[in-house]
Amino acid sequence: MIVIENISKSYRGIPVVRDLSLTVARGEIFGLVGPNGAGKTTTIRMMTGLARPDSGLIRISGNDIVKEPVQAKSVLGYVPDKPFLYEKLTAREFLIFTASLYGMAKQESAREADHLLMLFGISDAQHDLIEGFSQGMRQRLLFAAALIHHPRALLIDEPFVGLDPFGVRMLKGLIRDLANSGMSVFLATHSLHIAEDLCHKVGFIKKGSLAALRNSAEIHSVEGGLEELFMRISR
């Protein structure tokens, strides 16, 4: 479960996130949508511990990300929007390295790496250096690395960047399966049709504040769906 209570964040005196509160329950897929510069990436960065909120509280499975960062991060999986990776490692080495950072045992990490490489369709390229990977392959590898330690919460910033239609379909099915197994999934995206298709709940962020919160049924009841709602709220 992810709990965000009244978080705010400013950069050089300019507020980027203001008094934001939301909850992602166990087994729920939550989408955060908003125009460019609304504060989506800053929110997700604060949730991963890459940025520190000026005020407020973020709990991941009961652990405060600021006060108990190691415990909170150990149950968190994160897929960033920019796929910066260790270019001179192979895909398999990167997964094994990530597993070792989470303290996984050797056999388990090897087994999980094999499984995820296969699942994300990159097992043929597992011994290739990451520097030669396309953006789609990097995105697949990022997902594999985020899932290797069986996190309880998954944070995804722009999940479908660079993926081909096969990848998008596979990933949508996977995210649903993960949520069905009890994982809390939080995704920040511009892809409204995917958010509408996947999310149980969608938050609309505007100038750093949560402008509206709608569940799946409320979104589908509006003619024009999420896109129409987005236009109305963001205007």
Added chain:
Amino acid sequence: MGMLPLFLRQRYLSIRNSFTRRSALRRLPFIAIGIGFWLLLYLGSRGTLLFVRTLGPFGDALAERLLAMIFFSLTGFLALSNIITGLSSFYLSREIPFLLSKPLLTRDIIRLKTLETILNSSWMVLSFVPPVFIAYGEVYGATAVYYCSVPAALVLLILLTAGLGISLAHLLARLFPARRSRDFLFGLGLMLFLAAYFVMKSSIPSGSAGPEDIVSSFMRFSTDSPLLPGTWVLLAVLPTLKQKSPDLFYAAVLVSNSLFLLLLSSLIGTGLYMQNIGRLQPAGRAGGQGFLSRLYLQGRYALLYKDLRIFVRDTGQWSQLFIILALVLVYVYNFRTVPLAAFSGAPFLKEILVLVNLALAGLVLSAVSARFVFTSVSLEGQAFWVVRSAPVDLGRFLWSKFFQGCAPVAVLVCLLVFLTNTALAVTGRLMYLSLAIVLLLCVSVSGLGAGLGALFPRFTYENIASVSMGIGGMTFMILAFSLVLLTLSGVSWVFYAITVNGGQMTAAGKIGVAAVTCAVILANAAAFYIPMRRGARALEAMEL
């Protein structure tokens, strides 16, 4: 001219926008160092030439031979530099995909990259050779003709070597992968430098040899073959040094060859460039998957294992290691040739030599740590989010960076001190003491490097070596070498006090010795502990 002016304007705007008051202030120390180097080079060259001229006609011949050697070396350096820079500019630059995606003629890209290669490969020569030529002009009382003809000849030499180097770069990229070729050539250049150094050093007599022996050994080096461009420059310029008109025949040879080689590079480029670009592979498979791939290390050892693998694969990181190893070789070799017998009988000679040796080893330690310890946090690059979002204690992360930097640096510097001490016939107490001091310095300087590296990290860079040359790296170098000097001053005072007084030291003397020893240990402990602690806190507070 095609699109060239457009690109030049883009370059101009980039340079103009990067010049702010802050950036100018940050460059001031480097400008001061550059001016200091110019002055030293000028004074050194002038002093050498004034001495050489006292040797009469023999001295003039020697000065000419020195000038021939300078032009010969410049030609070799510029040619190699142009091949390496050409491979980088034409084939490895990040700008290439952007340029290729635009509706540009290959000819325009080649012109732009040729100009870029010429400037990037020759700026160092243009910056550092003037003091030598000014010294020549002053000592020989040359006229304005000399001061005009030397820059003109140098520009022609630069164009000539650029034409040659770029042509070879295109041919090499046709035959081998561009990155491998560049790294190989860098190594080759270094080997050639070392070979030239050792050949010269072994040919020049030392010890009791007279000036005429040294001069005749210099005269044996033949670098003035009429087929070499360096000789053309020499023969074109030399008359102007003696207040005569420049030799127009050799000036014409220079002009025609420069234009021909530039044209040749353009023709080869037009023919091969797009084919070579098409053959570029973004990456290959990783090397051997043997014993190392079966290792599984956790926590801080996982970071060490990851960094080792990346270092082994990233050949671009080796270049500075090779430079350092070359300098270490020169350093050890020089200590082997110190004429100890000539100074026998001087008081504390061995101790002074050990102290000088330790100061030099401290300089090597500071330089090596700047490159390999200070940069260790920045080495994570933009992938630092992987560690930062994982359940890793950043204090332990920094300790792992300290260990992986300190261990190789300590082995290298202790070995260096052991070898040079052995060459100086130092044994027993003095050997153990110098090894203990250098080990203490390795630990404290590595802690200082890892800590300051965490306080001044730079995760975005083209080449990791540039991080150690930044303001943080320079601050580290200055602090590290200050610590070395402080430690050596304290230790040598204690050593002197104990040795001179023997067992007859007064109570005040004993207190002084104990106080200075404690101060040295405390200074080293503080240099280690404070930056490590602050660095870990800075990493925890850092926002990505």
